[in-house]
Amino acid sequence: MYDLDAFDYNKVLDIVAQNCVSEVSMKRMSDTEPSCTGKDLDEMYSKLAEVKKAIENGLLPVLKKIHDTRPLVERAKIKNNHLSVKEIGFISENIVCFGTQKKLFSDGEAATLFRVIKKVRVPHIVTEKIDSAIDKKKTVRDDATPELFELNRKLKETRREIEKTMEGYLTSPETGRFIRDKHVTIKDDRYVIPIKHNFKGRIPGIIHAQSGSGETLFLEPFSITDKNNEIKLLQKQKENEIRKILIAVTETIGKNAGELNHILDVLVEIDVILAKHLFMKEHRCCIPQFSADRQIVLRGARHPLLKKDVVPVDFIMKSPISGVVITGPNTGGKSVSLKTIGLFVMLAQSGFPVPADEMVTFLFDSVFADIGDEGSIEQSLSTFSGHIKNIREIVDGADKNSLVLIDELGAGTDPVEGGAIGTAILDYLVSRSIPVVVTTHFSIVKMYALTSERITVASVQFNPATCRPTYKLVMGIPGRSNALEIAEQLGLKREILDKTLEFVSEKDRSFDAIFKNLGTMELKLSRKELEITKRAERLGKLKQEYDTKLEALLEKERFIKAEYRREFTDLISGFSSRLENSVMRIREEGASRESIKNAKDEIEKIKGDFHEYGESRSILDVPLDTADRPPLKKGDYVLVNSDYGSRVRGRIKEIDGNKITVQAGLLSVTVDAGNVDPDLEKNLKSYTGWDYELSGRDPGGFECDIRGKRYEEAKIDLQKFLDNAVLKNVDTISIIHGTGTGALRGMVQETLKNCSFVDHFEYAVPEQGGFG
Numbered sequence: 001m002y003d004l005d006a007f008d009y010n011k012v013l014d015i016v017a018q019n020c021v022s023e024v025s026m027k028r029m030s031d032t033e034p035s036c037t038g039k040d041l042d043e044m045y046s047k048l049a050e051v052k053k054a055i056e057n058g059l060l061p062v063l064k065k066i067h068d069t070r071p072l073v074e075r076a077k078i079k080n081n082h083l084s085v086k087e088i089g090f091i092s093e094n095i096v097c098f099g100t101q102k103k104l105f106s107d108g109e110a111a112t113l114f115r116v117i118k119k120v121r122v123p124h125i126v127t128e129k130i131d132s133a134i135d136k137k138k139t140v141r142d143d144a145t146p147e148l149f150e151l152n153r154k155l156k157e158t159r160r161e162i163e164k165t166m167e168g169y170l171t172s173p174e175t176g177r178f179i180r181d182k183h184v185t186i187k188d189d190r191y192v193i194p195i196k197h198n199f200k201g202r203i204p205g206i207i208h209a210q211s212g213s214g215e216t217l218f219l220e221p222f223s224i225t226d227k228n229n230e231i232k233l234l235q236k237q238k239e240n241e242i243r244k245i246l247i248a249v250t251e252t253i254g255k256n257a258g259e260l261n262h263i264l265d266v267l268v269e270i271d272v273i274l275a276k277h278l279f280m281k282e283h284r285c286c287i288p289q290f291s292a293d294r295q296i297v298l299r300g301a302r303h304p305l306l307k308k309d310v311v312p313v314d315f316i317m318k319s320p321i322s323g324v325v326i327t328g329p330n331t332g333g334k335s336v337s338l339k340t341i342g343l344f345v346m347l348a349q350s351g352f353p354v355p356a357d358e359m360v361t362f363l364f365d366s367v368f369a370d371i372g373d374e375g376s377i378e379q380s381l382s383t384f385s386g387h388i389k390n391i392r393e394i395v396d397g398a399d400k401n402s403l404v405l406i407d408e409l410g411a412g413t414d415p416v417e418g419g420a421i422g423t424a425i426l427d428y429l430v431s432r433s434i435p436v437v438v439t440t441h442f443s444i445v446k447m448y449a450l451t452s453e454r455i456t457v458a459s460v461q462f463n464p465a466t467c468r469p470t471y472k473l474v475m476g477i478p479g480r481s482n483a484l485e486i487a488e489q490l491g492l493k494r495e496i497l498d499k500t501l502e503f504v505s506e507k508d509r510s511f512d513a514i515f516k517n518l519g520t521m522e523l524k525l526s527r528k529e530l531e532i533t534k535r536a537e538r539l540g541k542l543k544q545e546y547d548t549k550l551e552a553l554l555e556k557e558r559f560i561k562a563e564y565r566r567e568f569t570d571l572i573s574g575f576s577s578r579l580e581n582s583v584m585r586i587r588e589e590g591a592s593r594e595s596i597k598n599a600k601d602e603i604e605k606i607k608g609d610f611h612e613y614g615e616s617r618s619i620l621d622v623p624l625d626t627a628d629r630p631p632l633k634k635g636d637y638v639l640v641n642s643d644y645g646s647r648v649r650g651r652i653k654e655i656d657g658n659k660i661t662v663q664a665g666l667l668s669v670t671v672d673a674g675n676v677d678p679d680l681e682k683n684l685k686s687y688t689g690w691d692y693e694l695s696g697r698d699p700g701g702f703e704c705d706i707r708g709k710r711y712e713e714a715k716i717d718l719q720k721f722l723d724n725a726v727l728k729n730v731d732t733i734s735i736i737h738g739t740g741t742g743a744l745r746g747m748v749q750e751t752l753k754n755c756s757f758v759d760h761f762e763y764a765v766p767e768q769g770g771f772g
Contacts, residue, residue, distance in 0.1 A: 001397060002034045006369040006405075007343040012304050016352065019275035022066035025268045029275065034349035036363050038290060043112060044351035045287050050110040051273050052280065059109055061101070061274060066267045067094055073261055076254035082246035083253065089138045091253060091260060092130045095122065098263045101270055113273070120266055123256035133245050144245050151238045155231065162191045162227045169193055169203065169221065178202050180216045189235070190228045192218040276353060285353035288344075289360045293319055294400070294435050296341060300357030303340045311471040312357075313340050317437065321456050323430045325449035326439045327478050328460035333471040334439040335371065335407050337460065341437055342369055342405045362435075364403045368394040371407040384412030391425055404429055404436040409445060419444040430454045446478050637679035638662060640671055649679060702730045706748075707738040714744055718751055722758075734764070 004010060010030065017026040035041060055061070067090035072083055083091075099122065105114045133144045143149045166184045169175045170193070176182075178199035185192050187208045194216045195203065205221040220228060253260065279285065283304055295318035302310045311333070317324050326334050344354045348361050370390035391406070398404050410422025419442035426445065429436045430452065440446070449455040457478045461470040632638065634655060640648045640662055650664030661670045704721040706714040718735065725733050737744040752761045 001366040001368065002346055003342075003367060003369040004033070004346065006371045007339050007346060008305055009343060009346050012343065012347065013350075013352075015304060016275055016279045019278040020271050021063045022068070022268075022271060024066060024068035024264070025271035025275065028268050029272055032350050032352075034346045034367070035351075036349065036365050038363055041290065041349065041351055041363075046112045047110065047116075047269075047273055048276055048280070048351075048353065049287055050112055052277055054105075054109040055277065057109070059104070061104055061270070063101075063267070063271055063274060064093075064097060066097065066264070066271055067091070069094055069264055070261055073253060073257045076250045077257060078254075080247060082243060082250040085134060085138055085140060085246070088130055088134060088246070088249055088253070092127070092134070094260070094263055094267060095127055098122065098267055101267070113270070116269070117266055120262050121259050122263070123259045126252055126256050126260070129249050129252045133249050140242050140245060145241065148238065148241045148245065151234055151241060155234045155238070158227055158231050158234065162224050162231075165221075165224050165227075166191060166193060175203055185218060187218050189232065190220055191224055192220045195219050276351075280353040283353075283355040285355050286358055287353055288348035289358075290348075290363055291360050292362075294322065294362045294433075295319065295360060296345065296362070296403075296435070297358065297360040298341065298344060298356055299359075301340050301344055301359070302355045303336060303343065304355050306336070313337050313473050314475065315341055315458070315473060316475055317435065317456070321454060322433050322435050323426060323449070323452070323455040324437045324458055324475075325426070325445060325455060325478075326437065326458045326460070326473070327441065327446055332460035333473065334460050336471075337458075337473045338371065338405050338407055338437060338439055342367055342403070345403060362401075364435075365399075365401040366397065367403045367405070368398050369405045369407075370394065371405065384418075387412050395425070395428065398429070398434050400433045400435075402434055404434055406436070406438040409438040409440045410442060411440075415442065418442065423448045426455070450478065632660065632673070632676065632678065639677045639679050640664065640669065641675045641677070652676075702732075703734040703736065705736040706744060707736055707740075709744075711743055711747060715747055715751065718748065722751075722755060 002009075013030055013032060017029045020026045020029060051059075051061070069091050072087050072091060075081060076083060098117075098120070102117050102120075102122075105117060133141060135141045140148070142152045163184060170179060170182050170184075178195050180194040180196050183194075185194055190208065192208055193203075194211075197210070197215055197217050200207070200217060203219060203221055205219045205223075206225070207217050207219055209218045210216060211218075283302070296315065297318065298313055298315040300312040300314065302312050313336075315324075315337070326337060328334055344356065344359060345361055345364060345367060347354050348359060349363060370387060394404055394406075406425075409425065410418035410420075412418065413421075419440075422438070422440060422442060422445050426436065426438060426448065438445070446457065449457045456476060458473055458475045459477050461472040461474055632652060632655065634652050636652045638650060638652055638660075640650055648662075648664050650662035650669075652660055653663045653668060654661040658673050659670055660673050660676050661668060662676065702721075702725050704718060706717055709717065714737075721733070721735075735748055737748050739745075749761075752758050
């Protein structure tokens, strides 16, 4: 049992139904009632959630008008009966619409709904039968059958013969002067010509009608009477043939009634889902969650029938609590809160989204309600007898799987007895673990709720400064009726108000003072909470602005670094070309002192240019992004970031995964790869491809050891060694090639012979290696 009328359930369904494209969908939605079957509800909400996600991802489902074809399909089962062309067109449009939806949805888009669509068999025989008989203009095709085609041909031929004869009357000099208008007219499905009334009898024929003024007579000449009769006969035969065609199409429709009704059901379901989605979007709804525990949790719940500035309802009732007592002033929002709770539970159990930020609820077998005080949206005052009658039905029918909602518990009679009866009813329901929410003004009910472990209190907030309710529901704090404050605000004499206090007992005044203080404290806390919330929102916006600006700066930094790296690459390329040209000149000029001096001057100039560029761009001390820099390798010169802010120069001694061992003078340190950057100045030779030094060890100690190297590798190293020796202005060098197969020895001798700046070469004395 669900008391739908008490919560304006059907009014809300009407709001959602306005989003449907067809009346059949509206009716289906209006007939929806709450269910306690979790499986069906899970499937409904899965379809809604998937369609919502699909639409957010760009899906644009469009439904045109859906026709309620179920009565037509039932008529189609009657033998020798036939549907009209228009009615057959409705069935065809539904089939086409279903085909469009089937293409639109897929397993990836609204998979649950697609599984339902996929199960439907489209009766193609119906489509083929309709298409062969009915054209796009929703008329029977001229060639629907050979017989119909022949009848249409004969009709056209007969009409042409009549029109030819009639044309003769219109254009003949003898008869033309008798005719009013030079055109052929049809009266009662027969061809006639309009003649002037004073020439009646001049043309033999039958007068079928005359004009309103009597000036024109409509004459059927005897010469075309037989043809007119033939047309009437052919038209009758055509009507019979069309009737046969429509009976055949209708019979096919009747034989496929199940599939056609299934198509209609799925189209209506899609229409209902899309209507719910629009309601969900317009009212900022959430999809309810169901719990196995007997609980109701509402956050930010907004009654959809209330307009403008709706104060959201936050409500919690969960184990071990099975009862909530809502208190507060009249017109403060108690009844609206109660109705919101009941309405949302029934909407949730009917498969509808609810206008709230969050909702968790138990699946109740029934919802009982007794609502009808002066704060009701549509009902008038309830009498005490009516109140008790409703309570009796609730007590007899409710169990622990029911939800009970009672407005103004115990009202309508003596306050003492009414409060006592209300307390007893509440105790009865709670002791049987029946979830119950009530509103009341009675202090005895409030006190009982405060002392019970199974009941919690709530109140609608009241602002004592303005003597007006804020309509906010506050859990855990009892409320006051604020009758004296409201009376004073409405202008009741002070004398009467003072006298009123004399009739209130000391105990009641004490309780009232406590409740008043609690209400004042809660109001202050609410304001503080609102202030903190607004401040948090401002901080959130500032953080978002900061993150946006930071990302812009980082992007600018990445752009600048990329530009610097491009400039640096071009610079290195230029340095490499200048070094190569210097070495080539030395080779070509035979290593003369002048060419060596020019080369050394060029190298010093390159070094100065490099330092000048580095200082202008600050690239020598700016670490490269890990993702952008070339991979480090053993022997590379690097800069190590120290804990003291300075950077230590060194050379990579060993690399082990993310750990790098660097030799810095006499000190060897192992650090994370993230703390190491390439030393661009020292590694210049790796960028240029030229191995040169301008200072270092004694020129007399120049030695090249190529033992153990492959032929090509050894040749390249030897060439670089000779170029470096020239740039250093070295007089004597040593080359160690080993004995081995003699291949390296031969390569060394051949290279030295062809080198223009080598004066002579010879083997070392035996004690220094001899032929090796």
